[in-house]
Each structure stands twice: as structure tokens, then as C-alpha cells.
Amino acid sequence: MDTFAFIIHPIHPKRDISRKYPLLGRIVTDWQIRLLSPYFPPVYLSEVEGITSTSTGKTIKGWLIACPLSPIHFIELPEKRVYRKIIETGHLAEKLGAKILGLGAYTSVVGDAGITIAQALDVPVTTGDSYTVSIAIQAVRKAAEVMDIPIGSARAAVVGATGAIGRICSDFLADEVAELCLVGRHDPALNELRQNLVERHARAEIKVSTSMDALREAQLILTVTSALHAVVEPEHLLPGSVVCDVARPRDVSARVAARRDDILVIDGGMVEVPGPVDFHFDFGFPPGKAYACMAETMALALEGRFEDYTLGKRLTRAQVDEIAAIADRHGFRLSGFRSFERPVTEEQIAQVRQKAHKRI
Numbered sequence: 001m002d003t004f005a006f007i008i009h010p011i012h013p014k015r016d017i018s019r020k021y022p023l024l025g026r027i028v029t030d031w032q033i034r035l036l037s038p039y040f041p042p043v044y045l046s047e048v049e050g051i052t053s054t055s056t057g058k059t060i061k062g063w064l065i066a067c068p069l070s071p072i073h074f075i076e077l078p079e080k081r082v083y084r085k086i087i088e089t090g091h092l093a094e095k096l097g098a099k100i101l102g103l104g105a106y107t108s109v110v111g112d113a114g115i116t117i118a119q120a121l122d123v124p125v126t127t128g129d130s131y132t133v134s135i136a137i138q139a140v141r142k143a144a145e146v147m148d149i150p151i152g153s154a155r156a157a158v159v160g161a162t163g164a165i166g167r168i169c170s171d172f173l174a175d176e177v178a179e180l181c182l183v184g185r186h187d188p189a190l191n192e193l194r195q196n197l198v199e200r201h202a203r204a205e206i207k208v209s210t211s212m213d214a215l216r217e218a219q220l221i222l223t224v225t226s227a228l229h230a231v232v233e234p235e236h237l238l239p240g241s242v243v244c245d246v247a248r249p250r251d252v253s254a255r256v257a258a259r260r261d262d263i264l265v266i267d268g269g270m271v272e273v274p275g276p277v278d279f280h281f282d283f284g285f286p287p288g289k290a291y292a293c294m295a296e297t298m299a300l301a302l303e304g305r306f307e308d309y310t311l312g313k314r315l316t317r318a319q320v321d322e323i324a325a326i327a328d329r330h331g332f333r334l335s336g337f338r339s340f341e342r343p344v345t346e347e348q349i350a351q352v353r354q355k356a357h358k359r360i
């Protein structure tokens, strides 16, 4: 049987450690986790079974394994030490017999986005970012539709536009919307991206901004920074707008959910997996759903493509389109909307539209 492994890591350390070790999660403090977890070995989490292609009937099995570092470690520890820990976790995947390895959350963000890790391992590696982009764009299109925002005349913004995922999402959106604002922290990188889009005659008028205040103009926002803390706050947002949050940890502050009932915030990157999948581990999603980056790893295993796939910070549209076609063929689909870990119902969407209408 063909196989895969996928690396995850704690995002909210105390909560996520409790998912595997309930007792330990209760007694250790955040400070102890921060101090000790880099000395922890990689952790075997579970065997994943039941993933079955809807077109070929092929079934694969996989393993979830954890790199014992939390977001702060990925930012603060020396890069070489972080690479060593991820590579050690990759060796666990090899011992289990995985034929392809996916890198989740910050393990795909660090340094050169998988290139050094892939060079150090025998098993082929993918960050899963190409399918993450495809699903994020599909989610924005769908959310625009349910909120009655005609995408062709919409004003959109991408936050974290110069990052690996943000850059290529900007590239896709620039061909669909009327106006696109690239939001980031550094003017030169933003202007270079703007120049590229203008030179290739993208459809949208392209603006740049280093201020989150620019979001007040946007009807559609895709946010995908690697910030440790929320960057999108209630005061940044226009009534009736859509925010698709692809980042993990989240970019959208919980205050937006509490204070802005006139905004549709959706979690980007959730996918329905084909077949009676059982992860045998609760990573925070409802049964049968996976992150898009996990789904890319699974789709490649179903396709028998055991080769390095998405690596590095410069993603290509061709690879995004190719993995979207592969995933589609095997039955992966954009999942229904969720917001702050809860499903979004049609009634809630109707209420958001009503509240937005009143406020406008």
C-alpha cells in the first residue's frame, strides 16, 4: 500500500500537548513547555487510514507525527537547530515507511521552505503550499458569491502579500478582481511584486500599503502572514466584507468574532478528504476534513507521485493548477465554511449580510 507522513507541531502549546498527553498538558506551564520542548524527541501521533480515491478506488495509509516545537521556537531558535529538529522528525517518517512527507504550519515556513529539509532526507518532501493556494482562492470566490460581492468588480487585499503563499495568491486574485491592494511590511518587496503584476498586465488595478488601515477599503481580504499574533483587528474592516484567514496561528483577532457581526470571517485551507478517513488523532478539525497542505501530501500519494513537489518560497501557478487537478480527480473538495473553529450556517451568512446592509 502507498503511504505518506505529515508533520504537525503545537500551535497553542498547552492545548495541543493535551491532545496527545492529557495529564501532561494539565500540569505543565507554558513557560516549562517553552523551555523543555526543544529537547523532546519527535512524537508519533497516529496512523491515518481510509483515504480512498473516488476515481481509482486506490487506498493509502499515513502517519501524523509531531515536531515538538511551538511557533515561538521557529521564530527565535537558530535556523540550523530548527532544521535539525524537523529533519529528525522526517527520519521518523522514513522509519515508519512513508513514501512522501508533508510539512505542516511553521515547518514549511522556516528558512528556505523545505529545500534544506528535502536535501537532508531520502523521502520526497512537499510543503503543501500549492494546494493551500488553490483552496484559499476557491474559498474567497465562494465567500464572495454567498455575500453577493461580484468578484469582477470587487476591491480585494492580500495581507502578507510578499510571503510564499501571499505572493501567488496575489497573482491569482490580480486576474479576477477590479482592484487589489498588496499589504506587507516592506515597501521595496511590495513595489517589486506590484511591478511584476503590472508588467504582465494583470486585470486589477494594483496598490500597495504597509498599513493595515488599507483594509478598510477592501471587500475581499485574504490574510496569510506568519505573524505570531493576530494582525487583523475589528477597526480595520469594512461592513459586509469577507476575510479568509489562511494563517496558522490565525491572523484575525478573536475580537473580530466578538465585535463585528457584519463581517464574514472564514478559515482558509479546510478540505474534505475522499473515503472513510480516520486520523485517529484530533488536530482540531471535524471528522473527514484536513488542512489543504495535508491534502496535497495525500493527493500526491494517491497519484503515486513520490517526488519532491512544492518546495521553496517562489510557488508557480502551473504547480498550483496541477495539484488542484490531481486533488480534484481523487475527490478532494473545498469544505464548507468554518469560522474560529465553528461551522458557518446559511442563517449566519444571511444575518451577516443583514447587519452589514444596515451599517452601510
Ligand SMILES: NC(=O)c1ccc[n+]([C@@H]2O[C@H](COP(=O)([O-])OP(=O)(O)OC[C@H]3O[C@@H](n4cnc5c(N)ncnc54)[C@H](OP(=O)(O)O)[C@@H]3O)[C@@H](O)[C@H]2O)c1
Pocket (backbone or CB within 6 Å): 104, 105, 106, 108, 109, 113, 128, 129, 132, 160, 161, 162, 163, 164, 165, 166, 184, 185, 186, 224, 225, 226, 227, 228, 231, 246, 247, 248, 249, 268, 269, 291, 292, 293, 294, 313
Ligand atoms: N492553512 C493551511 O493549510 C496552511 C498551509 C501552509 C501554511 N499555512 C500558514 O500560512 C502562513 C504563511 O506561510 P508562508 O509559507 O507564506 O510564510 P512566509 O513565506 O514566511 O510569508 C509570511 C509573510 O508574513 C509576513 N509577516 C510575518 N510576520 C508578520 C507580522 N508580525 N505582521 C505582518 N506581516 C508579517 C512576512 O513579511 P516579511 O516579509 O515582512 O517578514 C511574510 O510576507 C503561516 O501562518 C503558515 O502556518 C497554512
